[in-house]
Amino acid sequence: MANLLIVDPVTRLEGHLRVEVTVEAVSGTQQVVEARLGGTSFRGFERLLVGRNPTEASHLTQRICGVCSVPHGVVASMALEAACGAKIPANARILRNVVLAANFMQSHILHFYHLSLLDFAAGPDSPPWTPEWKVDRRIGESDSARLIEHYKTALRVVRQVNEMAAVFAGRQPHSPAFIAGGFTQVPTREAIDQARKHAATIAAFVRSTYIPDVEYIASQYPEYGKLARGNGNLLSFGAFGLDEGKSFFGPGRIVAGGGEVQPLAPKAIGEHIRRSWFADSAPDRHPSEGITQAAYPKEGAYSWLKAPRYDWQPYETGPLARMWIAGRYRKGISVLDRHKARAQETLELVEALPGWLDGLEVGGSVYTAFATPTEGTGAALIEAPRGALGHWLRIAESKIAHYQVITPTCWNASPRDDKDKPGPMEQALVGTPVQDREHPVEVLRVIHAFDPCLACAVHVLRI
Amino acid sequence: MLITRRSFLKYCAAASAALGLNPTDLWAVEQATGRPEAPSVLWLQGSGCSGCSISFLNYISPSDPKDAADVLIRSVSLAYHPTLSAGAGQTVVDEVKRADNFILLVEGGVPTAFGGHACVPWSDGGKEITFEQAVRDLAGRAKQVVCIGTCASYGGVNAIGGNPAGVKTVREVTGGSTLHVPGCPPHPNWIVSTLVSVLQGKNIPVDDRGRPTSIYGRRIHDECPFEDRGKARSFGINGKCMEDLGCQGPATGAPCAQMKWNNGVNWCVQAGSPCLGCTEPTFPNPAQRRRGRGQGRGPRN
Numbered sequence: 001m002a003n004l005l006i007v008d009p010v011t012r013l014e015g016h017l018r019v020e021v022t023v024e025a026v027s028g029t030q031q032v033v034e035a036r037l038g039g040t041s042f043r044g045f046e047r048l049l050v051g052r053n054p055t056e057a058s059h060l061t062q063r064i065c066g067v068c069s070v071p072h073g074v075v076a077s078m079a080l081e082a083a084c085g086a087k088i089p090a091n092a093r094i095l096r097n098v099v100l101a102a103n104f105m106q107s108h109i110l111h112f113y114h115l116s117l118l119d120f121a122a123g124p125d126s127p128p129w130t131p132e133w134k135v136d137r138r139i140g141e142s143d144s145a146r147l148i149e150h151y152k153t154a155l156r157v158v159r160q161v162n163e164m165a166a167v168f169a170g171r172q173p174h175s176p177a178f179i180a181g182g183f184t185q186v187p188t189r190e191a192i193d194q195a196r197k198h199a200a201t202i203a204a205f206v207r208s209t210y211i212p213d214v215e216y217i218a219s220q221y222p223e224y225g226k227l228a229r230g231n232g233n234l235l236s237f238g239a240f241g242l243d244e245g246k247s248f249f250g251p252g253r254i255v256a257g258g259g260e261v262q263p264l265a266p267k268a269i270g271e272h273i274r275r276s277w278f279a280d281s282a283p284d285r286h287p288s289e290g291i292t293q294a295a296y297p298k299e300g301a302y303s304w305l306k307a308p309r310y311d312w313q314p315y316e317t318g319p320l321a322r323m324w325i326a327g328r329y330r331k332g333i334s335v336l337d338r339h340k341a342r343a344q345e346t347l348e349l350v351e352a353l354p355g356w357l358d359g360l361e362v363g364g365s366v367y368t369a370f371a372t373p374t375e376g377t378g379a380a381l382i383e384a385p386r387g388a389l390g391h392w393l394r395i396a397e398s399k400i401a402h403y404q405v406i407t408p409t410c411w412n413a414s415p416r417d418d419k420d421k422p423g424p425m426e427q428a429l430v431g432t433p434v435q436d437r438e439h440p441v442e443v444l445r446v447i448h449a450f451d452p453c454l455a456c457a458v459h460v461l462r463i
Numbered sequence: 464m465l466i467t468r469r470s471f472l473k474y475c476a477a478a479s480a481a482l483g484l485n486p487t488d489l490w491a492v493e494q495a496t497g498r499p500e501a502p503s504v505l506w507l508q509g510s511g512c513s514g515c516s517i518s519f520l521n522y523i524s525p526s527d528p529k530d531a532a533d534v535l536i537r538s539v540s541l542a543y544h545p546t547l548s549a550g551a552g553q554t555v556v557d558e559v560k561r562a563d564n565f566i567l568l569v570e571g572g573v574p575t576a577f578g579g580h581a582c583v584p585w586s587d588g589g590k591e592i593t594f595e596q597a598v599r600d601l602a603g604r605a606k607q608v609v610c611i612g613t614c615a616s617y618g619g620v621n622a623i624g625g626n627p628a629g630v631k632t633v634r635e636v637t638g639g640s641t642l643h644v645p646g647c648p649p650h651p652n653w654i655v656s657t658l659v660s661v662l663q664g665k666n667i668p669v670d671d672r673g674r675p676t677s678i679y680g681r682r683i684h685d686e687c688p689f690e691d692r693g694k695a696r697s698f699g700i701n702g703k704c705m706e707d708l709g710c711q712g713p714a715t716g717a718p719c720a721q722m723k724w725n726n727g728v729n730w731c732v733q734a735g736s737p738c739l740g741c742t743e744p745t746f747p748n749p750a751q752r753r754r755g756r757g758q759g760r761g762p763r764n
Contacts, residue, residue: 006552006586006589007551007552008552008583008585008586008591009545009551009552009555009556009584009585010551010552011545011546011547011548011549011550011551011555012546012547012548012549012551013546014512014513014546015508015513016508016545016582016583016584018583018586040582040583040584040591041509041510041574041581041582041583041584041594042574042576042577042581042582042627042628043510043621043628044510044574044576044581044621044626044627044628044629044630045621045626047624047625047626047627048620048621048623048624048626049624050624051624052624056747059739059747060620060747063512063514063619063620063621063647064512065512065513065514066511066512066513066514066515066516066517066518066648067513067514067517069512069514110520114546114547115546118549123549126540127503127540127541127542127543127548127558128541128542128543128544128547128548128549129548129549130549130550131549131550131554131555131557131558132549132550132554133549133550133551133554155520158520158521159520159521159725159726162521162725163725163726163728165725166724166725166728166729167728167729168729168734169729169734170724170729170730170731170733170734170735170736171724171725171729171730171731171734172521172724172725173514173517173518173648174514174647174648174741175734176731176734176736176737176739177734177735177736179698179736181698182698182699183699184698184699184701184734184735184736185701185734185735185736186699186700186701186735194728293627294576294577294581294627294628296576296577296580296581297577297580304581365699366699366735367697367698367699369697369698439552439554444551455511455512455513
């Protein structure tokens with residue numbers, strides 16, 4: 001057991017995560033040979049939505065995650081629209097895109113500066129930045145001081161991004177503006193101008209500070225450009241619908257780190273629970289079906305996360321997967337590539353924003369009335385900042401009869417599946433060298449590169 | 464780092480003007496937070512979404528070049544926050560155990576199912592500690608317990624519909640006194656001003672729902688600029704009263720209409736949405752009206 005290291009809690013992420021790694025000498029280097037990730041909180045969202053008005057789902061599911069509430073609000077609206085056959089005005093589509101893009105930006109900037117940076121550089125000499133793990137610090141005092149200034153600037157920028165979103169969406173987080181049928185706020189010239197001004201400031205920060213800082217960290221820790229490749233399977237559901245069926249990020253898959261982009265068939269998604277604290281039932285159930293019950297304790301289980309699989313295979317999802325599948329970033333798969341793709345994506349979104357704002361019709365319609373059916377099903381897939389997000393809905397007697405969500409972190413931080421195949425992050429941790437067994441900072445670097453959000457992942461809505 | 468304390472006070476001046484604090488109070492803030500014997504702050508997250516923390520960060524990064532946010536964190540000595548703490552594992556657990564003069568902030572409800580194993584925020588020496596245990600233990604030792612957000616205060620979204628996680632409020636679990644800063648999420652001003660008052664050791668008048676009356680004493684509807692502009696009959700029409708579309712403003716105590724959100728740029732009703740009543744114990748169900756005005760209607764979009 002001396003080889004088993006446990007970090008609990010893993011901090012600087014949303015929600016509760018525990019990691020166990022087995023460390024052994026391989027070719028003379030102490031490194032991770034096996035890893036287990038446990039989501040240690042059960043949200044129990046399962047029954048919350050059942051029996052409620054289907055229009056409430058876009059508000060209630062935002063409460064799954066305070067960092068990425070926007071994609072939940074958008075995709076819940078889309079799932080109900082799918083069930084109703086409702087079409088939304090172009091203005092509503094664009095406003096959803098604008099607010100979702102802002103949500104990506106705030107999440108990515110917050111992730112790099114406030115959740116990840118302290119794995120590489122020292123923070124200020126006071127709580128909550130002390131006590132810290134002083135291991136493998138390669139960045140000198142003056143460069144650290146500069147990065148900490150950027151940490152503070154980034155807080156201000158994150159606030160500004162949220163302000164830009166709130167100009168249209170009412171407030172952030174947990175905006176009331178996402179409703180099936182469209183969006184609540186009609187765009188005004190003043191709001192568009194305000195957003196444009198914010199976008200310019202944010203773009204300047206991303207270009208002059210965020211991207212150079214990621215490059216700087218990469219230059220100081222070059223070996224992380226080769227670490228944590230994982231299984232190389234990448235998945236994206238696609239997002240930011242543009243005119244006539246096109247989208248900024250298309251859906252697709254990459255298998256084993258190479259080759260052509262493969263098509264995505266939502267039917268091939270199934271969830272495994274052999275290693276999760278849920279009662280056993282049929283294997284590999286599609287999210288639109290299935291009855292599952294929490295079961296604690298359970299022999300062999302170690303997580304409140306289920307293990308979603310595509311055609312029985314684990315897939316990594318997130319900015320790198322999305323950017324790779326869209327052909328916008330294909331330099332490699334590693335800790336550093338995950339950070340670089342995330343930063344690059346932030347820039348491309350903020351640069352796309354002014355064009356999207358141009359497409360808004362001032363004073364134009366944002367909402368189309370629709371009738372909720374008494375019976376029906378609907379599903380919608382989208383990308384959240386951290387990757388592929390799906391909502392599946394069934395309506396009976398005009399109420400929600402079944403609701404299921406699979407979040408990005410469910411894919412990435414999933415435990416072993418029915419064939420005992422590790423989840424993407426568990427796989428990526430294997431081969432990570434560990435210098436100090438008391439303070440395995442290398443493990444944190446690998447985990448944080450995926451930007452896990454356990455608040456999202458540990459509920460798995462399934463009824 | 465002391466220069467930043469000045470900008471902190473500048474920030475407090477702006478924040479507290481809205482909440483009726485005066486410059487003498489601000490001097491006291493500096494005294495309260497700056498002296499070595501000032502309590503530290505432990506921020507725990509249970510069954511929730513981290514949205515209260517994100518809302519808190521939204522305020523504490525104002526556009527002034529002297530970043531007040533980080534000053535606040537510094538001044539307040541945030542000894543533990545799961546999303547912000549640099550350390551991890553036993554290092555931060557030891558820090559929490561060591562705290563002996565602290566204010567406890569709890570975000571999220573307390574899951575009690577499976578003997579509390581529905582939520583395990585950390586392990587101590589290899590032993591799993593449930594959130595329920597952690598809250599009980601720390602609340603017993605804290606100078607004051609403050610519930611941040613509707614979930615910790617009243618259960619909120621996580622406690623509706625017979626949740627199998629058995630989510631309870633902090634007060635239900637500890638049986639002790641708690642101060643409530645509800646909202647889903649709460650406005651950053653509400654969190655900061657309450658924390659400041661607590662650190663000052665001030666007596667904070669609260670209503671029958673445990674909320675500071677200085678913040679929650681007025682109803683949204685009474686201050687709503689759209690109250691007399693005619694009723695909206697459908698979504699997508701802005702600038703009208705949303706009461707017929709299920710607005711909870713008439714029964715909801717909060718200063719949103721005056722204070723607005725995200726640096727004062729907008730708020731729910733201005734954005735063409737009904738107020739969802741997120742500061743009330745009933746949330747996300749319809750809020751209970753007072754003064755015999757009957758029950759609010761549910762959202763009807």
